[in-house]
Amino acid sequence: MSDLEDDARVTNDLLDDEEEDFDEPPKKDKRRAYADEEEDEEDEDEDEEDDEEDEDAGAARGKKRPRRHKRPAVNRFLDVEAEVDEDEEEEEEDEEYGKDGFIAGAEGEEDDADVHRRAADHARLDRRREELNDQDLAQIAADVSERYRRTAVRYSGDMNEIPQRLLMPSVEDANLWQVRVKPGKERDLVFSLMRKSVDREFSNRPLNILSAFQRDSLPGMIYVEARSAKQVSDACAGLVGIYPSRGIILVPIEEMASLLQIKKQEITVTPGSWVRIKRPPRYQGDLAQVMDITENGEEVGLKFIPRIDLNPKDEATVDGKKRKKPAGQTSFSMRPPQRFFNYEEVVKVYGRKAVSKRNQVYVFQNDTYKDGFIEKDLRLTALQLENVNPTLDEITQFTRGQDGDGDVNVDLSIIAEASRKAAILVLQPGDHVEVFEGEQSGVHGSVHSIEQDIVTIQPVGVEFDGQRMQVPARSVRKRFKPGDHVKVMAGQNADETGLVVSVIDNVVTFLSDMSMQEVSVFSKDLREAAEVGTGTNTVGNFELHDLVQLDLQTVGVIFKTERDSFRVLDQNGQVRLVKPHQISMRRDSRRAIATDSDGHELRPGDNVKEIDGEGRKGRVLHTHQSFFAFLYNAESPENRGVFVTRARSLASQAPKGNLLNLGGTDLSKMNPLTAAPTGGMVGSAIGRGPRDRNIGETVCVVKGPQKGYVGIVKDTNGSLARVELLTGNKMISIDKSKIFRRLPTGDLEPLDTPRGGRGSFTRGGSGRGRGRGGQPFSSHGDMGPPPTAGFGGPPSRTPNPYNDGKTPGWTRTPNPYAGDGGKTPAAWSTAARTPNPYADGGKTPAWNTSSRTPNPYASGGGSTGGWGGATPGRPTSSWGGATPGRNNDSTWGSASRSWEGESSDNWDAAPTTAPTPAATSWSAPTPAAAAWSAPTPAAGVWSAPTPGVTGAWDARTPAFTPAGGFGAPTPAPNAAWGREGGFGQVEEEGPPEKWLLSRDLSDPKGIRVRIRSSSGSNWQHGNYDDQHGIILNVLNTFNESFDSTAQVKFLQPSDETTRESPSVPVQFLAPVEPDKVGEKVVIIHGNRSGQQGVVRDLEGDKVTISIDGTHVMDEIRRDFLAKIVPAED
């Protein structure tokens, strides 16, 4: 109760004397005296004021009195006890007041009590106790609530008259302490402190803090007012989320006030301004215009474009009550598009009842719609007031709705208003501006200086000589005139440059230097610039016109780079706006293969033209999956000249020299069989990048701490390889130079040396011999390791060497299967010279009977189906694109016929020659590998000639043996096979069919031949069989398809044909064996093939010959010899 008077007193005191320390309210009587003194000192004006205030105060007191009257009952029990002494003073004062006559003396009761109290304090206390006991608790509670509830406290505006600056803290005030707290918990903690202090108030450890507060703009900290840091830490003890360990920092006294003065940048919402909606989610991010603001500033009336669901769930239309739910749900999943309210449409969907019309306003689902817009009150907290940045599009949409329909006439004042605020920020001294409103409207000049919102302008014009004028920043805008070269500083067109073509108020239209299109921007976003901006063509790692992977199925070409995003045209022709992080990778199409309509290869950079459709021209940027081609044409307006089309509908605009050579080596590319794997390879290269060939290799570390460790290359990256060590199951990254490839033999070779073994198809061009050596094995790789495949492979490889026949080494391959494959017409003569135990052994009955695999041999003996089985491994081009079918049927021509014939011959013959060591080993019913490596004489011989072969041999797996073992040999060992003649010694095979083509026969002229039937067919229907002749010359076509022929001079020409020295296919020519001592012969087969000699002795099958040019006598099989007629003519 004394509070009231104190209030008044303090106020008055402060007013009376500002220097008075209001911390100690003076006693009433003192004050009076003091005031009296003052009255004397001060002038009359002040006196009057004072008097007025006194009167006021007096009046206030007068009003208060009756109310005080009602309280004594409460006073007696609750308020009085702690202030006994003061009370007495008060009472005295009261008495004084009473004497003053202000109070009507209605306090008899109270006076009685006073008297009583004075007389016997103890008695009073006793009575109080009694009364307390008597009074039930409910009554106390009621009293308490009565006391708290009372409205008697008159609002006095307390210290409102005191200027704020007088409230600045002094040194005597408690300090503020900054306490670090968990961000987001500030408010909770302030509340916690409040509650805690209330709880502890009467405990033995009350909190000694005076207050605590938090500001939203100062996250992570609260401020506690207390006398010492200790009190603060005590108060904070036990509260979760406070970090007293991070320091309780004293706030300097001069900063205290500013903590409470912090004001967020006030964003005033005025009717007409733009905001964005945060809630409800259906309209999230939508632009809205403020129409009005409620009195307390909490809600804002907005106008925006509605999003009415015109395809509501079925049940939603049934009745009004159910509608709400689905509407709420759909708003989250998929919100309907912005659309102006259309009465007809809505009625059609929701029924006529759902929409009611009042005046010019429709009401639908509790929302009002006017002129197509929805008008709705939203709370200020549900709006975004900053960074609204309405785009031209959005505003245009708004204005369009207002105009009714489709009038593109942009209401510039709206835009100007929207952009005006920001315009102030972008002005710089030196900018050319014009005043567009106010008295100085129309004046233009350059900005001299800017101070807050005032811009000082140096106007241009005669009448403003040297003057400067100050105008509000909001009244000026940057000025541009047509012809200016400008650059966009902000917005989605940032960094574009161009020439201004028109200026309409603050919308500047310029012609972009880059896209040659007209771009309209606000003048505030422009700056005059001399540079010709290219825009930046690179964002992140991606560049303009890069082919990028967007997702698994989609690739696209970047055709425009924006500030931090790209416009990408994907292969389906759709334009996407993607951010760099949405691009999974850049793709390299340099090696992608696509062919145009003529079958020419399309390469990036080619100038092409569409042959159908629009006939667009362009330069190939990229090809994708051999099907899509991304083209670029600078003159094409859409998508900045980038478009996508089908590669097949393109035609080259320029002839391509390198591709016109159709008959050349590029034949293989035309072959679907070869193209497929190639394409596959390239395709995978696109997808995964070029795969390092070294991946999967077994390597050995040759340097560094891991030296000697063996591992497998798992991945490579530049010069680094990731190797999984066999030991410890560890992955290491190691420089490639430190690892060597470890061959199965245990030998090491540097990684960069080409592999001799499998899979090196990419090295085809590196060397002929090797290339061919490799090729078959690529087919092995394709076919997998089973023996079948292994057998199938070798035949496939033969055609190639024989085709051009330039590899002596290869033709002498000690490969039985090659031998079989070699039984092609052209190859025969050479292969015949390579007495091949495998071919032989392979044809032993033992092998056949064992028939452990569906191998081509077994089946080859019975039918040509075996060949069919082998054909998958025959994708080499020299077969002339032979399809499997072709191999089997007679179109193969004489070759197939000869094969059949020959093979049957050989099969028959095989048993007789079978009992050779090699054959024996073959017939062993052990797995092939065992047989191969078995220490039979044959095997011994085998492994003897070249260590290299041996190594490879042993190491191969059984399945792979036939293939790998033979694949490994480099030309050298191959040659060795032939020269060593190791097989020749054991070779029981006769000379091949086409022995004449043997390279060793340097000069076949003069060899005596006879006509025979070859592979079941006859030359000239067998009319000239067994006729003898002399070779004049041999024409080797080196081609299976065309018969190699020899011109033969018949000894006894019987008719026209023979008399003319006709050309006879070499396969029909058999050598005439010597039959007399002293005859001159040439050795056509075996290790001495090509050498000539003279027959010294004839003994059964063997002929002793003295070799010409040497003094060597050798015993040669008779069928290895051919009589030769000394050159005569």
Next chain:
Amino acid sequence: MSQPQASIPTQPRAKQLRACLLCSIVQTPADFRKHGCPNCEEIMQMKGYPDRISVCTTTYFEGMIAMIDPEHSWVARWQRTAKYVRGMYAVRVRGRVPDDVEAELESRGIKYRPRDQTDMD
């Protein structure tokens, strides 16, 4: 130090909290309805009148003060709440009291100071 005390809102996070436009005390609407404003009920007369509460209080306030000892606190003096009850106060309250309150204050010769810190003299 038993001082009159306002009811302390139990849920500090509640969006419902409202601040009195005149004295800046923060309470739940329920408390305003039940007890009115503990400081200025005499002039605001909100008790039992939700409509009145909605115009005399606002949710648009910022900064929260736990006023534990208003008599001795400088913060309270600065905020001009030193003579008010203990309780939670807002640092800044946006909006003005209704016109009738403003008129009443004027008639009493009380200078009205909006709580939005717009006029700090």
